Amino acid sequence: MAVHEHQGPVGQDARFNEYVVPELEVLYRVAYSITRNKADAEDLVQDTLLRAYRAVERFDGRYPRAWLLTIMRNAQINRVRRKRPELMHDPDETMARMADESADAADAETQIIDQTLAAPIENALNSLPEKFRSVVELVDINELSYKEAADALGIPVGTVMSRLHRARRNIRQHLELSSIEDE
Amino acid sequence: MATKKTNCREVARRLQSYLDGELDSDRMEQIKAHLDACVDCGLEYDVFAAIKTDLSALTAPAESDALARLREFSSRISEEANSAP
Ligand SMILES: [Zn+2]
Numbered sequence: 001m002a003v004h005e006h007q008g009p010v011g012q013d014a015r016f017n018e019y020v021v022p023e024l025e026v027l028y029r030v031a032y033s034i035t036r037n038k039a040d041a042e043d044l045v046q047d048t049l050l051r052a053y054r055a056v057e058r059f060d061g062r063y064p065r066a067w068l069l070t071i072m073r074n075a076q077i078n079r080v081r082r083k084r085p086e087l088m089h090d091p092d093e094t095m096a097r098m099a100d101e102s103a104d105a106a107d108a109e110t111q112i113i114d115q116t117l118a119a120p121i122e123n124a125l126n127s128l129p130e131k132f133r134s135v136v137e138l139v140d141i142n143e144l145s146y147k148e149a150a151d152a153l154g155i156p157v158g159t160v161m162s163r164l165h166r167a168r169r170n171i172r173q174h175l176e177l178s179s180i181e182d183e
Numbered sequence: 184m185a186t187k188k189t190n191c192r193e194v195a196r197r198l199q200s201y202l203d204g205e206l207d208s209d210r211m212e213q214i215k216a217h218l219d220a221c222v223d224c225g226l227e228y229d230v231f232a233a234i235k236t237d238l239s240a241l242t243a244p245a246e247s248d249a250l251a252r253l254r255e256f257s258s259r260i261s262e263e264a265n266s267a268p
Contacts, residue, residue: 119241121237
């Protein structure tokens with residue numbers, strides 16, 4: 001019988017509390033960067049928590065955040081696949097498109113507020129195409145490492161770097177232009 | 184004197200990674216030495232450091248309602264895992 005190989009619910013719960021619960025806030029923020037929608041973000045985190053709970057007994061305890069971000073990435077692919085099976089050829093592309101779509105409604109709503117209240121830096125950030133903006137959000141706002149951002153987005157670290165660097169150059173340009181327009 | 188070895192082009196190439204603390208400590212020190220000594224690279228660094236600082240101040244206030252619900256969900260995770268499909 002394999003019963004004794006399992007740590008049972010107590011060990012599983014303890015490991016979940018040790019490795020997963022401390023990352024809740026990061027998970028939610030990253031989920032929001034990926035989905036750009038509060039309800040979707042919450043759903044995605046719940047999905048991630050369930051998957052993590054089931055897998056936590058096999059987790060070796062190293063780099064819990066990277067492990068969780070990979071789980072979240074897989075959960076997101078699954079959600080997208082369920083909603084839009086025809087778009088599954090390129091998960092990266094699909095995620096970006098999904099994010100774009102769900103962003104539309106939120107954007108329309110927040111843009112009015114943004115235009116009056118947002119700092120120039122926020123306008124610059126919002127002007128970026130989604131795949132650049134999400135890298136900036138993960139690294140600069142949510143303070144993920146390059147590796148963690150790569151795990152969350154399912155792209156190589158080199159791609160994180162090139163998108164991030166290009167995004168920052170764009171932001172800089174945007175800020176320089178807007179400061180000229182203001183004068 | 185900053186090392187001439189770490190030249191401006193190389194610094195430009197690694198500036199973003201330096202800014203994010205994503206280089207090994209030797210490389211971090213070499214670049215820091217160059218930035219302290221080279222006005223052009225130093226200014227370039229200041230611009231991007233200011234952008235990064237401004238961006239990090241945008242921290243979306245983590246939604247406390249959503250987080251509270253997720254904490255609650257976590258506290259009954261074993262039941263949730265058993266009832267979920
Ligand atoms: Zn220089």
